[in-house]
Structure formats: C-alpha cells, structure tokens
Amino acid sequence: MRADDQQLYFIAIIPHRELRDEIRAVKERMRDQYGAGHALKSPAHITLQRPFKRLPSEERRMCDALAGFAVKEKPFTVELNGYGAFVPRVIFIKIVEPGPVKSLHGRLREVLLTDLGFGPDEIMNDLKPHITVATRDLVKTEFSDAWQEMKDEEFVSSFEVRSIYLLRHNGRSWDIHEEFPFGEI
Numbered sequence: 001m002r003a004d005d006q007q008l009y010f011i012a013i014i015p016h017r018e019l020r021d022e023i024r025a026v027k028e029r030m031r032d033q034y035g036a037g038h039a040l041k042s043p044a045h046i047t048l049q050r051p052f053k054r055l056p057s058e059e060r061r062m063c064d065a066l067a068g069f070a071v072k073e074k075p076f077t078v079e080l081n082g083y084g085a086f087v088p089r090v091i092f093i094k095i096v097e098p099g100p101v102k103s104l105h106g107r108l109r110e111v112l113l114t115d116l117g118f119g120p121d122e123i124m125n126d127l128k129p130h131i132t133v134a135t136r137d138l139v140k141t142e143f144s145d146a147w148q149e150m151k152d153e154e155f156v157s158s159f160e161v162r163s164i165y166l167l168r169h170n171g172r173s174w175d176i177h178e179e180f181p182f183g184e185i
Contacts, residue, residue, distance in 0.1 A: 006053035008169035011066070011108065012045035013078070013101065014176065015131075015159040020044045022157070023093065026133045030091070034146045036138035042174035046078070046095070046129050048105050048164060049112060052122050063166065063178050065115045069108060070164055070180035076100040079158040083150045084130060088140045091147060092130035093155050100161075101129040108164070 014020065023044035031037035054062065079096040086092070095101065105127045112118040134146060162184070168177040 005055060007056050007059075008051050008053055009062070009177070010047060010051045010167050010174070011049035012047050012165050012167060013104075013161050014043055014045045014165050015078075019157055019159050023131060023133065026093075026155070030134040030138070030146065034134065034138060034142040036134040036142065036146070038137040039132050039135050041172070042167065043176065044131050045165070045167075046101055046131055047124070048101075048108055048127075050124050051169070052118070059177075062116060063180075065111055066164065066166060066178075066180045068115075069111045071183040073104065073107075073164075073182040075160055075162045075182050075184060076104075077158055077160055080131065081156050083133075083153060083155060085143075085147050085151070087147075088143050089134075089136060089138050090132060091134040091138065091143070091150055092132045095129045095131075098127075098129040102127055104161075104164075105129075 015023070020043050024040070027037075027039045027044075031040060078101065080093050081096050082094050084092050084094045105124070109123055112123055113120070134143075138146065161182075163179050163181040165179050166177045167174045169175075
C-alpha cells in the first residue's frame with residue numbers, strides 16, 4: 001500500500017444548511033478582514049475524528065461500520081453561544097454543553113478501534129467540541145485583532161444532531177462523502 005494511493009477522510013457532526021450558511025458568512029468575514037480563509041475549505045462542523053488516511057477500497061467497509069454505529073444513536077441538541085479561541089491561531093463558535101458530543105465521540109472511538117482497526121495514535125483522545133471559523137492561516141498579529149473584535153460578539157443558535165458524516169478531501173477542500181442517520185429511537 002502506497003501512501004499516495006490513500007484518500008484523506010474525517011468524521012464530523014454537520015449542522016443543517018441554514019446554520020452552515022450563517023457560519024460560512026462568519027468564515028468569509030474572517031477571510032476578508034483577516035486573511036484567514038483556510039476554514040472555508042470545509043463545511044461548518046464539529047470534528048469527531050480528525051483527518052486520517054485510508055485506501056478508497058476501504059470506503060465501503062468504513063461506511064457500513066459508521067452506518068451500523070449511527071443507527072443505534074439517538075438525536076440530541078447542540079446549543080451554540082459566543083466565540084472562543086485556542087491561542088494563537090484558532091477562533092471558534094462555542095458549544096454550551098459539550099457532554100453529549102463527547103459521549104458520542106467515546107462510543108464512536110470504540111467502533112473505530114474495534115471494527116475499523118484504527119490505531120490508538122490515530123484516535124482523538126482529548127475532544128474539545130467546537131466549530132472553527134478561523135484556523136492555521138490566521139497569523140498571530142491578525143489573531144489578536146480578530147479575537148479582540150469577536151470575543152464579546154454574540155452568536156447564539158442551536159441544532160438537532162440527527163446524523164454523523166464522513167468527509168473526503170478532494171485535493172483542495174473537504175466534501176461530504178456520506179451521511180449516516182441516527183436511529184431516531
């Protein structure tokens with residue numbers, strides 16, 4: 001298996017279209033005002049599993065395992081309120097109560113380890129649920145200005161989590177590859 005034959009994937013929660021569009025507008029503002037457009041390369045999301053590489057031939061197995069996992073899950077609500085930061089380069093929308101997302105991640109982690117053969121070093125262990133609006137290309141000097149502007153700014157919303165998603169990198173940005181709906185039980 002050659003590394004260049006592998007595709008890049010990640011697993012996430014993605015809010016409904018209207019909220020994604022609202023968050024995209026914030027990302028576009030970060031690009032236009034502070035030169036930080038990297039976050040625009042993916043839809044608004046909460047990461048459950050950071051990017052990982054797999055052969056395209058493994059996609060069906062991954063999707064089957066994720067579908068089997070998701071169908072056992074129940075919907076829950078994520079509330080968003082305000083902005084936070086990981087100094088010196090990341091600004092994000094805060095999740096009011098991260099517990100349900102962390103619990104979902106813990107259950108997903110077991111599936112990744114047992115059913116999909118992920119190594120412990122591939123798995124995110126210390127999940128800090130958030131929705132990024134500016135990241136790596138936000139230079140330190142611009143971060144300071146952006147954070148001063150946004151730290152007290154209001155962003156209040158919520159959405160129902162009814163599925164998880166597998167995203168695949170197309171060479172330039174991230175595409176939603178497949179949605180895995182919860183069982184609604």
